[in-house]
Amino acid sequence: MDVLLIHLLNSLLYASVLFLIAGGLSLIYGVMRIVNLAHGNVYAFGAYVTAWVIGSVVAGASMPVWLALLPVGAVATAILGAVLEPTLLRPFYKRAEEYQLLCTFGLLMILEDVMRLFWGPYPLSASALFESFGSVTVGESIYPTYNFLVIGVGAAAAIFLWAFIYRTKFGVVLRATSQNMRMASALGVNVNRVYVEAFTLGCFMAGLGGAIIVPSQSAVLGMGVDALVLSFIVVVIGGLGSLEGALVGAIIVGFVREAGITWFAERP
């Protein structure tokens, strides 16, 4: 029973991070009809910034400071998104979809090396925060307390996003733009601004995913490319452009992955 509970928690942990990444990807596609191949690297960027701040810049501080600085990676990726959308992606909305994929693939290569340039080829860790939380006993096993925080952030992000998109004026504008960009534009919506905001929000989510998971793992090169493929699986299950789909898809992938690791373990 305890073992099952641990598996359940692990699945939810993984699903939370996946939801944040895939939800951002799906949101960006839903509003702007762009599949951002660099999205995984945006997530990795968030992880790197947080790991760098917590692990190096304020390494001597204590837990509350670290916790307060945890979202810094998400904020950094949001700024990155706000810069990238108008400069690199805007010229591609009117052109064939192939060019968008190519441009974001180029962006993927650039971001991968920018991270190598800034933070070197070695893994960057922020494990002090993870360890400072300690662990709780679940039946006969112990489980890291920090993982509950990750699950909590994932759940909070899902609720917050739902409220944001279905209960605020901005959400109405966002949904209107995604359904019919021309009509929204004719009704006085500043489509360019909505696009910047949607892309920034999507990047913020991915960055948040990277930021909250990095203390329990570490930031490594190539983590973005792997995450992208997994979030593709999530959005293919849930339907590209649907946030609810991303949530369901992330939970399914989280459970399937945990089951796969448990029952189809790698041959030693």
Added chain:
Amino acid sequence: MSAPVPAFRPTASSARALRVAVPIAVLLALVPLVLPPYGAILLAYGLVMAIGALGFNLLLGYTGLLSFGHSAYFGVGAYAVALMVKYLKVGSMELFLIGAIVASVLVTALFGVVCVRYTTIFFGILTLALSQVLWSLAFKFFWVTGGTDGLRVPTPSLFGGLVTGTGDKTVFMSHAYYYYVLIVFGLCVALMWVIVNSPFGMALQAIRDNETRAEFVGVRIWRYRWVAFLVSGVFTGLAGALWVPLNGLTTPDIMHWTFSGEIVFMTVLGGFRSFAGPIIGAVVFNYLKTYAVGYTVYWQLLLGAVLVGLVLSLPTGIVGTAGRLLARLQGRH
């Protein structure tokens, strides 16, 4: 956005193509005699990739489907050869090529059934996802595939054992194997030329330009796309088989989807709206990557910037841009 396809005049356009192709073939045949061995081997890599990109462009340029999973078929060709060496102790290049073709036909036929139901971005994502399945198989089943260490492939014997690489490997690769690659390359280019100028090729272009109209004319879209997918994958698989002996080693890296991105990159670099585009793009990309890797550890940054700049400013690639410049020069006279 696509330019109107000119009416097909087989004799005229094929004759013109031959007038361009023959001098280039002669020049390519002279390369091992003029350039140092390294230059010839580098060009052989470029020609091998050109076969792969040529196959890829049947989908992108002629059928209008952007595949982000062609590394899978390249890898299937390469691993087919490596596994033939490991389990069947085969050493003949001809058998390698046949094995690679059979393996890539099987895999692309299966993947094609799944993928060609979709178009645009969904096609791209699906091909990417399927190629990642093969990548993880090559990565995880290390007792078969060697895992990250990959599989070694020794120098094969060419032309049914007439030419063997018992001597210096560099000399063999830069002469005998270079000519072997050149011959296969020439055959592939000729075959692809026939394919894209056949009624089948015309039907593919009709599907690309307007799916609905093509369907009303009576083109069976699903089947044509599937055959195009098959042919495209087999060309790329053949490139993989030729690449392995040249490289001496195959690793799962060539199955990873970022390698598919490189295939897309070279095709766009050359220009996917023309027949010669992927060939020129692959050769140029090969030099570009070799020098970028030698010049800086941040070669991805360099290549990424080139790619972004390319799609922003020169979407028609090298061939399209050169053609436009040429037309402007001729207009001035």
